[in-house]
Amino acid sequence: MAQSTETVPAGAAMRSAGLPVARLRELSALASRAFPIVVVAALILMVALVALRSGGTTAAAEVRNGLTIGAVYALIAVGYTMVYGIIELINFAHGDVFTLSAFYALIFSQHLGFDISGLGASGAGGFFAALIILLVLTMAAAGLTGMLIERVAYRRLRNSPRLAPLITAVGVSFIIEGFLFATQGATNVRTGKANWLLGEAVKVGGVSISWRDIFVFFSALVFMFLLQSFVRFTRLGKAMRATAQDRDAALLSGVNINRTISATFFIGSALAAAGGIIYSVKDDLIVWNLGFRFGIIAFTCAVLGGIGNLVGAGLGAFLIGLIQVFGGQLIGSAWDNAIIFAMLIIVLVFRPVGLLGLRVPDRA
């Protein structure tokens, strides 16, 4: 029965239901250990089914689509996972920071007199020069926005009831969405894209992979790698890890908690901004409430990978991307959300700590 939980002291559970409980617990532990393999196996099965039904080319094309959408999810998911790791807040506004920064990028590029499509004519060199300028500006703007949000809406509530910052997060999310709705309109906005990016770079097994796909996938990897190195090797990264592990102890050892949390928000939002630009390059259509769905899915990715775990967030994002496109192929894309969330529920039931997560103490 459901009594086989970690929260019930072993003795009590044993007494109440005897042997079956113990066996069930073993099974549950086994399921938990085997889970990553099961997920990968299920994914392979899905790929095989699609390949059988619609041909290998379709399946390979869907792998490409899944990895590129997963790259965008990954950049958003790390922001969730960092913020959750450090202050245990589901930062509902994060998905909207992603949308906001996509619009930042659009506005900056218009004001600076170039857009991504215009620079496409001058080839890769010009594109990357513009892209780097745009990335720096947008990431800085989004990072500052994230810091501002933390300062205004979350910092004062750090020692309040845990639901209070969650509600302000929802409020901030409404404010950002409302701002975009009011200033950018209710319809899709085109960002424009570089034509050369759409050209075919390589052809793998009959599937053409464009420069855009390569750009999207590898820029996400680069950002993840940079973030990982930052968190692991710099002083500030160390402070972030310390704060996440034990805020009071970190405070006692001289970590400036406020600055560390601000930095976390800055970095998380800046990565969401990178995600926003990459998404603009990828799909070129942005709309005011885009961030809501992306935010929820990205949080799912973070949970799937093991929340608080950066590599896990990336891995979870690519998995979710693949599951989304293959599930859509098999069942119908109207069920996208249902597939993702059913996946999430299964993960949490069988392996609550996520794929790469560690066992954490239960807190009611």
Add this chain to the structure above:
Amino acid sequence: MPDAEVAHADAPDIPAVPEDVPLPATASATAREESSAVFWALVVGGLVFVVAGWLLPWFVEQTANGIGFSPQDVVSSAPTGIGTVLVYVIGAAMVVLLAGVAYDAYCTLTRRGVPFRYSRTRAAVALVGAVGTVVVCVLVVSREEPLFGSLSPLATGSPDNAVWMTLTGFTVLTFVYGLRDWVSAHGQVAFAGIVFLIGALFPLIFGQSQSFIVWGASAAAIYTLLALGLNVVVGFAGLLDLGYAAFFAIGAYTCGSLSSSVHGLHFPFWIVLFIGLAVAALFGAALGAPTLRLRGDYLAIVTLGFGEIIPDAANNNLFGATGGPEGITGIDHPSIFGFNFGIDARPYFWALLVIIAVVILLLRNIQRSRLGRAWAAIREDEIAAAATGVNPVSTKLLAFAIGASVSGFAGAFFGAELGSVTPDSFQFAVSVTVLSTVVLGGIGNNTGVVAGGILVSFIIFWMLAHLQEWLGTFGNKFGLPTLGTIDYSRWVYIVYGAILVGIMLLRPAGLLPSRARKVELQSGTESESLAAVQGRA
């Protein structure tokens, strides 16, 4: 109160976090604070009524939505009819009470004299004023001819919203201020009495402007009911549920399937209500059973996912039973003792009021029962509770199922009231709105939840919906016609978001915080950090 005991027992091991908020030393101190919050909520509510009553005539003229004379007219044109004496009596009471307020303020500011000294006099005066007000209201409603002689051509014949609102606000103020000690001692009773009295009279007074009642019935009352149910999950048991609208949808679709021509089933409404309740409770238990051993935030995200799946499934016409995006239409309207509710919103509103009152009583009893104490124990320390013999899983499961059943009940009612259900009515926004209602009102406190339900639905469904109209009228009145030309519908999200953030920053524990929760929540402030963070990544 068992909760007070729990809070008290927990008080000693509060850690000394530097930024900690000062804690009330004893349970009685928190009780006093809570009642004082109720007192101020009532005062603010009364003032809102008075001000709204004075402002209303300006707007009703423009909107032609129940036209009446205004209090200004009553004062300026020397009433001559039967209302004269009453108006003077009320006026005198108001003057005495205002003098009392001024005296108290003087004492408090200069620290001379004893404030609240003449409490008996004040109470007597307040009662006189209240009785006068009630009589005026009764006369306004029952008499065909104008109460105060002939005033303006606009005033003939109709019962009057403006007068009623002003007088109601005044009554509330006099009652609360005059009986300050009693209200402070019995905050929840006073609050419940006033809310239900005004609520019951509401549709009578606003008989001409249906939109008021439709608002009250389909939004405020339903949302309050939902918030009461969610409060069981979030407030009593401390489980965060972000997909509460799913159970609402389940109840509504159950009702739609069982009492419409879609499947040719026409079950009696009052049975359907309880079937909706049972089905939602089953779903709640089915979702909860595997997931309730998760940590709080994981549970939140599972419920969020569930809340996304259910409307999606309805939208995609699962098993061909939900009607897709158009939903189910033509649901039977309820009837009781041969009286059909029909499409008039008023019977629904009254029925909901009765249901809410019953639900509050039931939930209050549950909260004080063994189960309620088990919830509090689980909420505060799950391991300790388990060690003392509380079964965490079944306790949480019950909270989940009971919360879901209230939602299913509300959903079934909602379906029958609207006559149709569509997937759009159950989006994430509904869950968030209900959750913000609970948190804004005061987690774990039924009084607070009712206050939050009134406030949030007023803001969302009445204020934000009429912002354009109001500011346009306001601009025209005061020579600022540009106010009316701005398209406010674009700014509604920002306003709502800012209100959420503002209220949370000002009152993190909600408008009317629960005394037990308050102590508990502030004691749990030390960060219980996650071990598996970046270090391993």
